[in-house]
Amino acid sequence: MQKLFLPYVFELNKCAKMFKKVALGISGGVDSAVAALLLKRAGYLVEGVFMRNWDSNYEAGFCSDEKDFEDATFVCRKLDIPLHRVYFIKEYWNEVFTVLLNEYENGLTPNPDILCNRFIKFDSFFEHCRNNLGIDVIATGHYANTSFGPFLDKYNENEGVRLLQPKDKFKDQTFFLSQIKQFSLRRCMFPIANLMKSQVREIAKKEGLINVANKKDSTGICFIGKRRFQHFIEEYIETRKGNFIDIDTGQVVGEHSGLHKWTVGQRCCLANWKNAYFIFKKDLDTNDIYVVAGTKHPAIWNNLCFTGTPHWIHSEPIELTQNNVLKCCFRFQHTKPLVACRIVNNSQGLTILLDNNVRALTEGQYAVLYKNGECLGSAKIKEVCRNLDFQTEF
Structure with missing residues (x-):
């Protein structure tokens, strides 16, 4: 000891x-x-x-x-x-x-x-x-x-x-x-x-x-405790119903009670359907949620996102100022492996191109960046490029 x-x-x-x-x-x-x-x-x-x-x-x-x-x-x-x-x-x-x-x-x-x-x-x-x-x-x-x-x-x-x-x-x-x-x-x-x-x-x-x-580690949002998040959040945000819509067929496959209760990639347990449905995108204008059939549907696997202004813990990496491109690693969920990426500055923040597709890139989450064992900082994800063909000179 x-x-x-x-x-x-x-x-x-x-x-x-x-x-x-x-x-x-x-x-x-x-x-x-x-x-x-x-x-x-x-x-x-x-x-x-x-x-x-x-x-x-x-x-x-x-x-x-x-x-x-x-x-x-x-x-x-x-x-x-x-x-x-x-x-x-x-x-x-x-x-x-x-x-x-x-x-x-x-x-x-x-x-x-x-x-x-x-x-x-x-x-x-x-x-x-x-x-x-x-x-x-x-x-x-x-x-x-x-x-x-x-x-x-x-x-x-x-x-x-x-x-x-x-x-x-x-x-x-x-x-x-x-x-x-x-x-x-x-x-x-x-x-x-x-x-x-x-x-x-x-x-x-x-x-x-x-x-x-031997005390267990705390997990989740501390003040919610053992309650389901959907039950907790409805106490603070007004419920507004909308439809679940299959992006492939355009068919209404169910009804939800609030955009705020769902996040990209989450399974929505809808009865009477052969395949499980997962959240793809939320439409604020119509209050509808678009869903995909199957957790491996290509629409929820993406590799390009755009962020707001980054917070650099020490300083902006010299590669961005000298070479315009930063090669580093990325994660947006604490438990997920690091993914190699390339980053450039844009007028709003950062453009991040991942070497591999990741599941359920989500607006509002943070793109956290690493290089050689250092956490460089992070930036909030503002937009995810979903299922688009694009050319880049990164």
């Missing part, structure tokens, strides 16, 4: 002379608990901060944070570190939830986790800790790394910082961090960057953090 800690203690102690007090975002899960343990073992003054972003008094919402807060309290008492509870309910509503509702109403499929990290966990949280706790840096239990090292041991105030993938590629969370600001990232530690998830759980077990050692 001791061998697991020795390299981290060495790295942290080198940096401790520069940064002594750390505010750790502690969620009640195993990852932030082990991050707290590593920081504490290295002699840092650690302040645990538990964020509450959703008001559980809303009838339509759900929040598990009472149980999570109990687990966070257990961890902090075990490690003898103070725990603060802060509320970002207003900020979350304004910066994340209202954006989510607006985009659903406009036929898009947003990503609230990316927005939450940009505006809440690495913005409101960071500013709160600087202004109220007198901290030098923040830390989280994300599986991510930076060019300054997991513990800022390579910190250089004259350099920009790059967001890097962690050792555990399966748990890699840089996708969700692809919109965070350089200012916050420069003062952020990711203590578990060089650990596998299995090692994190092993450390928690051996150190007596039994409440969280």
Whole structure:
């Protein structure tokens, strides 16, 4: 067990002379608990901060944070570190939830986790800790790394910082961090960057953090809980019925109760049809949804999309400014493999051409870009080129 800690203690102690007090975002899960343990073992003054972003008094919402807060309290008492509870309910509503509702109403499929990290966990949280706790840096239990090292041991105030993938590629969370600001990232530690998830759980077990050692990872949108998304969202967006239309036959094959309840590639369980139908495209003007028969229908497999203005975490890649074409890798879903692509700037943002077709490219999602283990940044997908013949000189 001791061998697991020795390299981290060495790295942290080198940096401790520069940064002594750390505010750790502690969620009640195993990852932030082990991050707290590593920081504490290295002699840092650690302040645990538990964020509450959703008001559980809303009838339509759900929040598990009472149980999570109990687990966070257990961890902090075990490690003898103070725990603060802060509320970002207003900020979350304004910066994340209202954006989510607006985009659903406009036929898009947003990503609230990316927005939450940009505006809440690495913005409101960071500013709160600087202004109220007198901290030098923040830390989280994300599986991510930076060019300054997991513990800022390579910190250089004259350099920009790059967001890097962690050792555990399966748990890699840089996708969700692809919109965070350089200012916050420069003062952020990711203590578990060089650990596998299995090692994190092993450390928690051996150190007596039994409440969280085997706790399941949180998935989905936190405030929805076990409710179906379609039942949750109808509490906030007016239901407006429309038709499901087969794009190949033009035939009406069913009826839906709202564009906002569906996303590209999703299966719509329609009775009395031989083949399963999947969402192809939403029509805001007619309120109809076009569908295709079969998950392998070529209409939902595409390789060209256009984005809005990109957010580059460090700086715009030099290839775009010098050669006009950036060769890198792309994903728009956290769990999907990276796909090689070529990118050019256009008047609105980026044009992205993938080397291979991917299923269900979706407007409103983020095109997250990688090269040589670095997360370069991301841009929101504005338009997908579906089933069109085109020529390009990329």
